[in-house]
Amino acid sequence: NAGVTQTPKFRILKIGQSMTLQCAQDMNHNYMYWYRQDPGMGLKLIYYSVGAGITDKGEVPNGYNVSRSTTEDFPLRLELAAPSQTSVYFCASSYGQGGYGSYEQYFGPGTRLTVT
């Protein structure tokens, strides 16, 4: 199993550009999450999904959009990039069907995004 994969690893955007960060998992997990982590800071939840077709906002959703058309994929869309979106973005997944172990989250390697 590849686990959670993310592409690209690095990206530089100009202000106002848009892009999609890709995330995929092959563990048949139901729950998927997007976090951002600024230098020296903790994780902030952007959006999450508890299943295909279901998404919900986290603590910092402004400037981002998500969709979940399949169990495996959970792309994050940045519209009109701003310097404040410079960060490292992590995707994570968990099984989420109840019972001990269901909520253990596994993280992808991250995407380092710079907006200039």
Added chain:
Amino acid sequence: QKEVEQNSGPLSVPEGAIASLNCTYSDRGSQSFFWYRQYSGKSPELIMSIYSNGDKEDGRFTAQLNKASQYVSLLIRDSQPSDSATYLCAVFPIQGAQKLVFGQGTRLTINP
């Protein structure tokens, strides 16, 4: 009050000693507790899960949970320089949305 609180550190421990990391949480009904290790420039890696009061040991790592006092701790025995990282405590609250709540992390440095 933050939902999950950790001392941000840095915590400096000599090689071979025991490193003790602490975490408190506010949701009394929380049932699942996790410790993640994050090396600089890398993603968080799950190292311990604990669900019941008491101790859980895995190699050099021991997680301790006290639900009455609402704290969870991580002990690292025989600390090695490779244990230098930021350790994140995460709690799955019984109420609210289906997502983990993470602490800000404690930066641990093991000095040779």
